[in-house]
Amino acid sequence: MSLPIGKKIVFYTLLIITAAIVFAPTVMAFVMSFMSNKDIMTGSMPSVLTFDNYVKAFNQFPLLQYLFNSFLISIVIMLGQLILSSLAAYAFVFLEFKGRDMLFYLFIATMMVPFEASVIPNFHTIRDLGWIDTYPGLSVPFFAMAFGTFLLRQNFKQIPKELREASLITGMGDFKFYLTVVLPVARTSLVTLGAYGFLTSWNMYLWPLLATTNDSVRTVQIGLKQLQTQEQLNDWGVIMAGAIIVIIPTLILLFLGQKQLQKGLTEGALK
Amino acid sequence: MGHVELVDLSKSYDKQKSVLDGINLTIEEGEFFVLVGPSGSGKSTLLRMIAGLEEITGGTLKINNETVNHLPPKDRNLSMVFQNYALYPHLNVEQNILFGLRAKKVSKQEQQERLMEAVEMMGLGEYLKRKPRELSGGQRQRVALARSIVSQAPLCLMDEPLSNLDAKLRAHMRIEIRRLQKRLGLTMVYVTHDQVEAMTMGDRIMVLNDGKIQQVGKPIHLYNEPANLFVASFIGSPKMNLGNAVFVEESKELVIENALSIKNNSAYLENIKRTEKLKIGIRAEHIFPATSETATHHLEVVNVEQLGNETIVAFDIGAELWTAKWAGQWSVQVGERVPVKIDMDYLCFFNAKTGDLIRPAHFSKEKEVAAI
Numbered sequence A: 001m002s003l004p005i006g007k008k009i010v011f012y013t014l015l016i017i018t019a020a021i022v023f024a025p026t027v028m029a030f031v032m033s034f035m036s037n038k039d040i041m042t043g044s045m046p047s048v049l050t051f052d053n054y055v056k057a058f059n060q061f062p063l064l065q066y067l068f069n070s071f072l073i074s075i076v077i078m079l080g081q082l083i084l085s086s087l088a089a090y091a092f093v094f095l096e097f098k099g100r101d102m103l104f105y106l107f108i109a110t111m112m113v114p115f116e117a118s119v120i121p122n123f124h125t126i127r128d129l130g131w132i133d134t135y136p137g138l139s140v141p142f143f144a145m146a147f148g149t150f151l152l153r154q155n156f157k158q159i160p161k162e163l164r165e166a167s168l169i170t171g172m173g174d175f176k177f178y179l180t181v182v183l184p185v186a187r188t189s190l191v192t193l194g195a196y197g198f199l200t201s202w203n204m205y206l207w208p209l210l211a212t213t214n215d216s217v218r219t220v221q222i223g224l225k226q227l228q229t230q231e232q233l234n235d236w237g238v239i240m241a242g243a244i245i246v247i248i249p250t251l252i253l254l255f256l257g258q259k260q261l262q263k264g265l266t267e268g269a270l271k
Numbered sequence B: 001m002g003h004v005e006l007v008d009l010s011k012s013y014d015k016q017k018s019v020l021d022g023i024n025l026t027i028e029e030g031e032f033f034v035l036v037g038p039s040g041s042g043k044s045t046l047l048r049m050i051a052g053l054e055e056i057t058g059g060t061l062k063i064n065n066e067t068v069n070h071l072p073p074k075d076r077n078l079s080m081v082f083q084n085y086a087l088y089p090h091l092n093v094e095q096n097i098l099f100g101l102r103a104k105k106v107s108k109q110e111q112q113e114r115l116m117e118a119v120e121m122m123g124l125g126e127y128l129k130r131k132p133r134e135l136s137g138g139q140r141q142r143v144a145l146a147r148s149i150v151s152q153a154p155l156c157l158m159d160e161p162l163s164n165l166d167a168k169l170r171a172h173m174r175i176e177i178r179r180l181q182k183r184l185g186l187t188m189v190y191v192t193h194d195q196v197e198a199m200t201m202g203d204r205i206m207v208l209n210d211g212k213i214q215q216v217g218k219p220i221h222l223y224n225e226p227a228n229l230f231v232a233s234f235i236g237s238p239k240m241n242l243g244n245a246v247f248v249e250e251s252k253e254l255v256i257e258n259a260l261s262i263k264n265n266s267a268y269l270e271n272i273k274r275t276e277k278l279k280i281g282i283r284a285e286h287i288f289p290a291t292s293e294t295a296t297h298h299l300e301v302v303n304v305e306q307l308g309n310e311t312i313v314a315f316d317i318g319a320e321l322w323t324a325k326w327a328g329q330w331s332v333q334v335g336e337r338v339p340v341k342i343d344m345d346y347l348c349f350f351n352a353k354t355g356d357l358i359r360p361a362h363f364s365k366e367k368e369v370a371a372i
Helices: A005-032 A037-042 A052-060 A063-094 A100-112 A115-129 A135-142 A146-157 A161-170 A174-185 A187-202 A206-211 A220-227 A236-270 B043-051 B093-103 B108-122 B137-150 B167-184 B195-201 B219-224 B229-234 B362-371
Strands: B004-013 B017-027 B032-036 B058-063 B078-081 B155-159 B187-192 B204-209 B212-217 B241-248 B253-256 B260-263 B278-282 B297-306 B310-317 B320-327 B337-341 B348-351 B357-359
Touching (some): A005 A236, A037 A236, A052 A063, A052 A236, A063 A100, A063 A135, A063 A174, A063 A236, A100 A146, A115 A135, A115 A206, A146 A187, A161 A174, A161 B043, A161 B078, A161 B093, A174 A187, A187 A236, A206 A220, A220 A236, B004 B043, B017 B043, B017 B212, B032 B195, B043 B058, B043 B078, B043 B155, B043 B187, B078 B137, B093 B108, B167 B195, B187 B195, B195 B219, B204 B219, B204 B229, B212 B219, B212 B229, B229 B241, B229 B278, B229 B348, B241 B320
Parallel strands (some): B032 B187, B155 B187
Antiparallel strands (some): B004 B017, B004 B058, B204 B212, B241 B278, B253 B260, B297 B310, B297 B337, B310 B320, B348 B357
16 A cells, blocks of 8 residues: 555554554553562562562462363363354255255344353253253353354355265265365364354353352363452452463464464355 | 156246256267257256256156166266366365265275276376366366266266366367267266357257257257257357248249348249248358359348458348358458348248248258268
């Protein structure tokens, strides 16, 4: 884009200022995680930079356990979503049955129901199944995902029907076609959906809070909240150190998958 | 006994609109059979019904004398080539060719043998490890053909396989497909909307319009004796010149489009009812150039196309635009009045109401006699 130099300067100055404002809390958190408590409270610039906060964060709380729980639950949810969404999307695209489109619209309509509205029935189900404080209780309610099905359906629709017909002539069944053709061809979208699902579950707060009563299966987001105390002065350095640790997987995923994520999310929207 | 038999086959969607109606047809073994028609005529639907990809609403479909109406595609022992080739984008050429064999659990060794044979036949040796998107249109086409060869099915169905190629490559692939079919002795059912393809490739052609068979026969037969106005205008390029005609008894003349009158000097036209509304047709190559002595008419030129080896000249005849195809190069100017010779013997007569052929051009019969 060719802009006059004056305009360019104005634009870039504005952009830099906004970027600084948006990014300030993160930078602050990052710097604070290396500062001593005294420095933080007095609001001065850091006099010493230490790793004390990180050590404390790991010692004071079962942070490793939390991280492990979060990882496990996020990965299970991600896999569950990928499997169910892709199977459902396959049915919506390649299988012909009466009322298919009607069913799909109904499916999509569930996207309008906010998660909070289904929390109570979900909780009842989990409780009756005796799944409170278990990994299934934390992950299974999120397997079915209307958005994922929608995304993959749009993607599968771009696969030419002739591919299915060619495979029919060679005598390939639906499941084999799904495994050997549809999944490899739609790889990009699957990666996108996987990353999206992982991040969403990683950042989940309300449900783990409800469905857990002790530290054994609690996720890291709840752990982070526990770092803040009600009674005494908050140890902000430790909290920030915890927060930094928690966002690391998110950042890694974002850096690695940003291109794929963008490509996949916009791909379906074009058609 | 034919390889593929269609008995009173019909197809309709939602039990209302019929797409195909009363199709009776026998395709012989080893025959190159072409289904041709304008888009929406139901030719692709018919092919897909033979393949088993489309349900049959009525009638019977027999392959090798067995009724296969409800047999799934894989049990019909056929291969199919699609318009967009239907290559798997994530597999390379070799995997694409062998994909079907893997599904059919053919032994590894046999797979390789068939692969080598097909690859050699299609000249794909250097491209085996490439992905379809790294190939040109013609190469993709060859991969699709190779894939249908390795299946060794005796019946091969093709759905407009050449329509995505440029004109030059298309002409080349026409010959290649034809040679392949002869060499392997395949029964081929080939769908196209291009009448040139149909004429050049088919042993027999079926012209389809609005879900009904218009005519079935050898290409030359269809060209010389089109069964109705639709076939007459569809087969041949440039298309047959058509016009409304009436006999004027007093002057013993045939008047075409109120613009052109031809002396009725042909004795064998007696059996055409004079009262009927007529339509006549004449092929572009039968409007001959003439000198002022031999000319029967002088016509004003409205367009000239120089093709190098031939010249196509267009005239206005009443409301119709007629074209004449003359061999060689003619320097004619638009607006000029040129002498031409139109002979009664070269006219095809059609019933204007039903469109059916009453009498084909006379010359074709003469030639057939001469050939014997």
